[in-house]
Amino acid sequence: xxxxxxxxxxxxxxxxxxxxxxxxxxxxxxxxxxxxxxxxxxxxxxxxxxxxxxxxxxxxxxxxxxxxxxxxxxxxxxxxxxxxxxxxxxxxxxxxxxxxxxxxxxxxxxxxxxxxxxxxxxxxxxxxxxxxxxxxxxxxxxxxxxxxxxxxxxxxxxxxxxxxxxxxxxxxxxxxxxxxxxxxxxxxxxxxxxxxxxxxxxxxxxxxxxxxxxxxxxxxxxxxxxxxxxxxxxxxxxxxxxxxxxxxxxxxxxxxxxxxxxxxxxxxxxxxxxxxxxxxxxxxxxxxxxxxxxxxxxxxxxxxxxxxxxxxxxxxxxxxxxxxxxxxxxxxxxxxxxxxxxxxxxxxxxxxxxxxxxxxxxxxxxxxxxxxxxxxxxxxxxxxxxxxxxxxxxxxxxxxxxxxxxxxxxxxxxxxxxxxxxxxxxxxxxxxxxxxxxxxxxxxxxxxxxxxxxxxxxxxxxxxxxxxxxxxxxxxxxxxxxxxxxxxxxxxxxxxxxxxxxxxxxxxxxxxxxxxxxxxxxxxxxxxxxxxxxxxxxxxxxxx
Amino acid sequence: xxxxxxxxxxxxxxxxxxxxxxxxxxxxxxxxxxxxxxxxxxxxxxxxxxxxxxxxxxxxxxxxxxxxxxxxxxxxxxxxxxxxxxxxxxxxxxxxxxxxxxxxxxxxxxxx
Numbered sequence: 211x212x213x214x215x216x217x218x219x220x221x222x223x224x225x226x227x228x229x230x231x232x233x234x235x236x237x238x239x240x241x242x243x244x245x246x247x248x249x250x251x252x253x254x255x256x257x258x259x260x261x262x263x264x265x266x267x268x269x270x271x272x273x274x275x276x277x278x279x280x281x282x283x284x285x286x287x288x289x290x291x292x293x294x295x296x297x298x299x300x301x302x303x304x305x306x307x308x309x310x311x312x313x314x315x316x317x318x319x320x321x322x323x324x325x326x327x328x329x330x331x332x333x334x335x336x337x338x339x340x341x342x343x344x345x346x347x348x349x350x351x352x353x354x355x356x357x358x359x360x361x362x363x364x365x366x367x368x369x370x371x372x373x374x375x376x377x378x379x380x381x382x383x384x385x386x387x388x389x390x391x392x393x394x395x396x397x398x399x400x401x402x403x404x405x406x407x408x409x410x411x412x413x414x415x416x417x418x419x420x421x422x423x424x425x426x427x428x429x430x431x432x433x434x435x436x437x438x439x440x441x442x443x444x445x446x447x448x449x450x451x452x453x454x455x456x457x458x459x460x461x462x463x464x465x466x467x468x469x470x471x472x473x474x475x476x477x478x479x480x481x482x483x484x485x486x487x488x489x490x491x492x493x494x495x496x497x498x499x500x501x502x503x504x505x506x507x508x509x510x511x512x513x514x515x516x517x518x519x520x521x522x523x524x525x526x527x528x529x530x531x532x533x534x535x536x537x538x539x540x541x542x543x544x545x546x547x548x549x550x551x552x553x554x555x556x557x558x559x560x561x562x563x564x565x566x567x568x569x570x571x572x573x574x575x576x577x578x579x580x581x582x583x584x585x586x587x588x589x590x591x592x593x594x595x596x597x598x599x600x601x602x603x604x605x606x607x608x609x610x611x612x613x614x615x616x617x618x619x620x621x622x623x624x625x626x627x628x629x630x631x632x633x634x635x636x637x638x639x640x641x642x643x644x645x646x647x648x649x650x651x652x653x654x655x656x657x658x659x660x661x662x663x664x665x666x667x668x669x670x671x672x673x674x675x676x677x678x679x680x681x682x683x684x685x686x687x688x689x690x691x692x693x694x695x696x697x698x699x700x701x702x703x704x705x706x707x708x709x710x711x712x713x714x715x716x717x718x719x720x721x722x723x724x725x726x727x728x729x730x731x732x733x734x735x736x737x738x739x740x741x742x743x744x745x746x747x748x749x750x751x752x753x754x
Numbered sequence: 755x756x757x758x759x760x761x762x763x764x765x766x767x768x769x770x771x772x773x774x775x776x777x778x779x780x781x782x783x784x785x786x787x788x789x790x791x792x793x794x795x796x797x798x799x800x801x802x803x804x805x806x807x808x809x810x811x812x813x814x815x816x817x818x819x820x821x822x823x824x825x826x827x828x829x830x831x832x833x834x835x836x837x838x839x840x841x842x843x844x845x846x847x848x849x850x851x852x853x854x855x856x857x858x859x860x861x862x863x864x865x866x
Contacts, residue, residue, distance in 0.1 A: 525800075632802070636801075
């Protein structure tokens with residue numbers, strides 16, 4: 211009943227939007243970066259900005275304004291430039307170098323995040339059975355290609371089409387069109403409208419943002435392949451791939467990172483800085499985890515997962531060493547994920563971000579180990595690996611806003627939450643999640659953004675989302691920030707779950723989601739992707 | 755001629771081979787097998803759920819010797835692989851009608 215009500219509300223609010231549409235000419239919010247925030251005082255460029263496809267114009271004297279405490283103002287540059295022409299020329303080079311450092315940082319971090327796809331493939335492949343290894347790897351591989359195309363065609367425009375400029379990367383700010391609905395006299399940004407097929411945005415800064423945002427999006431898209439592994443038809447997977455990368459992820463990401471309404475909760479309703487998610491606990495991980503839950507519910511458990519009386523059977527993964535290496539690759543890529551989200555190599559907060567990321571992963575692994583050892587007798591390595599990832603997911607939102615103590619606490623809670631959630635999903639919800647994707651990404655994604663609302667200590671984030679002052683959590687006196695985090699979390703769960711559940715239900719009628727029982731028993735490698743992962747071995751094929 | 759089939763713990767293969775070399779056995783065939791006996795496998799825990807491993811990995815060694823060697827070989831096998839714990843395995847002895855070495859065509863004891 212609740213779901214229907216919400217769907218109704220969503221549809222009506224969209225209709226209202228069409229009755230009074232308005233396109234904002236400027237980006238509504240910046241990326242989560244101090245540098246970006248500072249630059250918002252700089253006057254916007256000419257009404258129709260010119261894209262810099264050759265990269266010869268990006269980065270100049272204007273980019274030194276306001277970067278450090280004693281950096282010259284725009285007026286100083288203009289007046290002193292006349293008396294000291296050489297200084298003006300040097301300022302141009304300094305500005306160029308600043309943007310160059312940031313650009314290289316964003317690129318390298320984007321490459322690190324891209325390699326997380328390998329981590330996902332190995333973790334998911336290792337935690338599933340040998341007879342399905344080729345199929346599981348194929349999904350993890352192809353979601354990369356499908357994701358890039360879907361995001362290029364549509365997703366990027368919806369997510370970032372109205373973001374304005376990312377000041378730390380210079381550029382002309384050609385992503386300048388957000389579809390905005392006005393309700394109660396406040397603007398609600400819903401989606402961007404510039405940059406479909408990257409058209410009209412042939413600009414070095416935009417291409418950099420595309421690459422960086424694309425690899426984040428693909429992390430989301432690959433999460434449900436874990437919870438739906440070992441029984442999902444490849445055909446329907448391909449359709450899913452385009453749907454989530456072109457539409458679902460980009461919408462929520464626009465609301466938080468693209469200048470959309472969740473990021474404006476601070477400006478419009480004085481709720482802290484609006485929904486803040488530094489690197490994507492909610493935008494990336496919760497979206498993936500909630501979609502993973504919807505998919506696993508619609509798909510149903512693997513044959514043999516539950517006994518006739520409903521108690522779960524263990525279905526051990528076939529390659530624990532591979533899964534562990536996968537987790538290490540993920541943790542390595544995560545440094546790009548979190549620290550790269552400064553979008554600026556000149557933002558030294560990235561050192562705090564990276565260290566917090568490291569600490570939370572350790573705490574998550576340790577608390578999961580302790581939990582399993584105490585309650586189940588052995589330090590179960592598959593749960594430790596999940597706890598390690600849970601710590602990483604949980605720290606992804608708050609990593610820039612907390613100190614090391616809070617990072618360890620957030621990670622440790624993440625590890626315990628993970629264990630409890632895995633058992634809750636398996637034993638109470640009776641949802642079969644072979645790799646623990648729902649618990650790692652969904653539950654801990656929610657914990658991460660809420661933890662930001664609790665523990666943000668007010669040392670960072672001045673001017674974020676157009677709100678003056680630093681980001682403070684509930685424990686540091688800003689209950690509005692916590693409320694914004696709750697709103698963002700609830701919105702994610704409802705929006706993503708309803709959309710993905712309905713999508714999977716409808717898709718199932720057109721392209722069946724589930725392979726036939728015979729194929730499932732035989733393994734999906736041959737029937738779905740035509741190749742056996744381990745042709746030279748005699749595999750034990752059981753229904754569990 | 756007799757064939758001796760010994761089902762042993764996998765990590766005991768090396769000891770068995772050394773013992774056979776020591777008493778002059780010329781060759782053997784070893785295969786990875788799975789099975790269970792009176793214990794009916796054992797239980798393991800994965801992600802908090804116990805499950806039964808019915809078929810435990812073992813190594814099967816096949817040795818063909820002259821009939822008068824059988825007692826020596828069986829004793830040597832027992833001495834080399836016995837731990838005294840459950841799961842040490844079993845030894846089967848059975849008659850062999852004929853043997854032929856493919857390369858030379860030799861038959862009987864000469865072919866062993």
